[in-house]
Structure formats: C-alpha cells, structure tokens
Amino acid sequence: MSELCQRHASSVVSEHLEYFPAVLIEGARQVGKSTMARALFKEGESKYLTLDDEATRDAAIADPAGFVDSFPEGTLIIDEIQRLPELTLAIKASIDRDRRPGRFLLTGSSSLLRVRGTQDSLADRVIRISMMGLSQGELAGVREDFAAVGTTPEVLEKIPGFTSKLIRSDYIDFCAAGSYPEALGLPPRMANQWRDNYLDSIVRRDLPELQKSVSSERVFSILRLLAGAQSNELVRSRLAEDSGIPASTVASYLDLINDVQLFGTLSPWTPNLRAREVNRPKIVVLDSGLAVRLSRITGEQLQNLNYQEAFGRFLEGFVVAELLKQKTWSERDFELFHYRDRNGLEVDIILEFDDGRILALGIKASTSFNSRQFQGLAALRDDLGDRFIGGIVLNTGAEGYRYSQKLWGLPVSALWQCGSLT
DSSP states (O other): GGGSSSTHHHHHHHHHHTTOOOEEOOOTTTSSHHHHHTTTTTTTTEEETTTHHHHHHHHHOOOOHHHHHHTSSSSSEEEOOOGEEEEEEEEHHHHHHHOTTTTTEEESSSSSTTTOOOOOTTTTOOEEEOSSSOOOOHHEEEEEEEEHHHHHHHHTTTTGGBBBOHHHHHHHHHHHHHHHHHHSSSSSHHHHHHHHHHHHIIIIIIIHHHHOOOOOOHHHHHHHHHHHTTBBOOOOOHHHHHHHHHHHHHHHHHHHHHTSSSEEEOOBBBOOOOTBOOOOEEEEEHHHHHHHHHTTHHHHHHHHGGHHHHHHHHHHHHHHHHHHHHHHHHHSOEEEEEETTSSSOEEEEEEEEEEEEEEEEEEEESOOOOOOGGHHHHHHHHGGGGGGGEEEEEEEESSSSSETTTEEEETTTTTHHHHHHH
C-alpha cells in the first residue's frame, strides 16, 4: 500500500537535507520510513545501507568511522539506526569534521535517547522529522493542510457551502482500518492478525531492548487500558489501580510505549483564562486501528448506536492523529492541545499558532449540530477576542454549517478535503 502513495513528508525531508548535515526520520515500526528513505535514493547522489542486513551491521561494528565516511560525495542513507545506536558517536565525529548539508539521512523506530547502548543523542547535529502512518490525504492523493486553510478568513466564510459524500459508517471504517500501510491492504480479519503480531513483536522484542526487565503481560494490560480510555484524560493512579500494577511501574512503561510511538498525549492548554483549568493530558493511541483492536471492539459493533460513545472517543483520536500527521508538512507552525476547566467547559482540540492565535475544534460522532456542541467554543471566543480565529465542530454529517460569529460546523472529511474550500 505504501508503495502506491506519495508520502508528503518526503518533500520536507528533501528540503531539510539542503540545509542540515543530518536528518533523522523517526516513527513507529511499519509506518513506511524505510520505503520513503529508499524512494529518496538517487543514483550517484546517495548510497543506501540498512542495518537490518547482518553483513552491513558487522561492517559498521568493525569500522564505524570508515562506515559513516563511506560516501563523502553525497548523502549516506542509514536505515534502522536503532539497530546499532552506538554508531551515532561516529556520525557525530564525522559531522564535527564536516558540516556540509545533506551528508546523512537516518531512519529509526525508537527514540535514540532511550535505546540501550546509545552514546550520543546527536543533539544539535540532526534534525528530526516525525513520521506516522498514511494520512487520509496521502491515501486520496491530495496534499492536505487543514491548519493553513483554517486560518484563512475568506475560506472560513465558505464553510456553509462545503459538502461531503461520506457518511457515519465511512468514518467507522477509517477508525477501524487505522493507518499502517501493510494493514490497509488486508481484509479485516487478516488486518487484525497483522496488528496482533505487530504488537506482540514490539512488546516482546523491542521493549526489552529499551529496558532489560519488561513484563509483556503488564505492558499489554496497560495498552488495553489506554485503548479503552482513548481521548480521555490520562490519570496514572487510575491506570495503576485498574491494572493492579505499581504506579512507578506504570509511569516507566508509559515512557517505553511512548518511545516506540504507540501512544502519545495531547497536552492541556493553559492560557491562564481561569484558575480552575484542569492540567491533565489526554490519551492518544496514535493508530486508531490499534486502539479499536486493543479494545476488542469491532467495526461492526461500532455501527451500532449503543457504541456511540466509544465511536466518539475513537473518532477524536483519529482526528488528533490526522492533525499530527499534517503538522509535519503544514505551511503553518502550530501545536496541538486540549482544554477543560473544573466546571465542565471543554474544547476537544486546540491548534495554537506561532503568532499566539488559536483555532478550536470540537469532535462529535453525531450527524447533526446543536447549540450544546458550541458552548465551549463560544466561551473561548468571548474570552480570547482577537486571538480566537474560529471554532469548528467536526462531525459525521454531510454539510457545512454556520452557527454564529466565528463558529462553524464541518464534516470530519474537511480535514483532508479542505482544498475544495479554497
């Protein structure tokens, strides 16, 4: 599947190689890092080596300095750098001798700062590019940039005319399918077997490389609880209580799961508008297909309205992941947060831009809009004044909607079909 899709991050990597001596593509296993690295290979201008190959790895161990300087005339692509993290010391020394841009393109599945045996983080010598699974825009063959579109006033005014052919069941399918290229090309039952094997490999092989004593059963217990609490606030003491695992161990395992990029958090936004803001992050299992599978809920069950609440949580996680993917190539510099105060005022997602302005999003599994869905957005609008660009409720309906000043409704598909508004 990944072979058929143009990865939007590839142009970002190429651009950074024009300015920096080394670029590291980081991401979970099987998101397409190696495929993209091979696609960036240019005959005569680059050399591709993978540390998954035993002979290549042995050569790097025997002569690390000679290995990293083996292609001085162009870009040396070293795939799966986490297989030999101590090689970063030789790369650092080579860059210190010659800081020409475009010398190294590295890929890695784990944080180099935490991989056992790492002797140098390459801090200030490498630019890190985050890569996730396939975005909906990549699958559709369009370069989507919702943040850029959502900060254009004349485009926002066109929202009521937006229409989508997608229906609620389509979004359920998107959530259940996830974004791993290999799983997307499989029938549902085979895709679930792939996910089970994928998780088993990471938990039983990768995590012990990061930390010597890891209980796979405990990790799976925490993963299932995280998936079941997708888009809820992360309360470590509750995870410890529900899993029967000591709180210190839970904290350590959460770090490990974060390192292999199965799980992340959406930080709380603290604009100091109110002293009663809640400062807990939200849980984000980064691939919605894994979240659904770990929860042992099927796509067929989510079609049932009795599972509307669960679908809403998966849908919110799906939207967060799509925005995180787009963040890599967006023309706008932004960070993602969530907001809630102790009185129940809540905004699911906040995009804060480098100029301090915000775009606020609510995520709803319903197909229609109502005034309650806009309460949190309206309160922020009134508090923030000119900092507030707009508030948008994303749902599973088919049409755009204007609620009131600076407040609109849109189908979720606008995240990747937003080009039709320009």
